[in-house]
Amino acid sequence: MARIKVKNLLLRTYIGFNPEELVNKQDVIINFEMETAISPKALEADEPVDILDYKTITKKVIALVQEGQFKLLEVLTRKILDLILEDKKVKWAKVEVDKPHALRFAKSVSVTMEGP
Numbered sequence: 001m002a003r004i005k006v007k008n009l010l011l012r013t014y015i016g017f018n019p020e021e022l023v024n025k026q027d028v029i030i031n032f033e034m035e036t037a038i039s040p041k042a043l044e045a046d047e048p049v050d051i052l053d054y055k056t057i058t059k060k061v062i063a064l065v066q067e068g069q070f071k072l073l074e075v076l077t078r079k080i081l082d083l084i085l086e087d088k089k090v091k092w093a094k095v096e097v098d099k100p101h102a103l104r105f106a107k108s109v110s111v112t113m114e115g116p
Contacts, residue, residue, distance in 0.1 A: 001091065004054050005033045011062060014069040015076060015099060027100050028065065028076070029108070034084060035092040052089040073099055077111040085115065092116055 009032075012025040036052040061080055070076040077097045084093045094114035102109040 001035050002038045003033055003035050004052065005031070006054065006058055006061075007031050009058065009061070011065045013065045013076070015071075015073065017071040022069075029098040029100065030061065030065070030080065030095070031098075032061070032080065032084060032093060032095045034090045036089050037091065052087065057084055057087060057090075073097055073102075073109065073111045074113075077113050081113050081115060 009030040011028055011030065013028055014024075015021065015026050015028060034052065034054065034057070039050045042049045042051050060083055064079060064083055065076070068076070068079070070079075077095050080097065081093055081095045084090055084095065092114070094112065096110050096112040098108040098110040100108040
């Protein structure tokens with residue numbers, strides 16, 4: 001098994017339920033990990049044979065976040081996790097979504113979810 005990590009994916013989306021949050025996009029920082037099996041064939045050949053395509057998954061996450069509108073950070077985090085787990089090569093995933101400056105004296109607020 002291998003663990004692939006995508007770190008500090010900075011995107012903008014509508015997140016929140018306060019009046020200004022409903023009309024202004026805000027930054028979110030997304031980190032996710034995926035566990036997958038790497039075939040011996042891919043390791044021997046050094047070719048992308050039957051491997052998890054993390055670039056395609058990341059593009060799907062970008063589209064989901066940038067095109068969506070979410071009131072709750074928890075909902076956004078779950079939707080990203082569900083999207084990642086749609087790929088049958090993903091055996092387990094963990095997603096953390098940070099909302100910078102969500103609280104006055106905190107750098108950010110984040111929600112983390114994981115699953116098989």
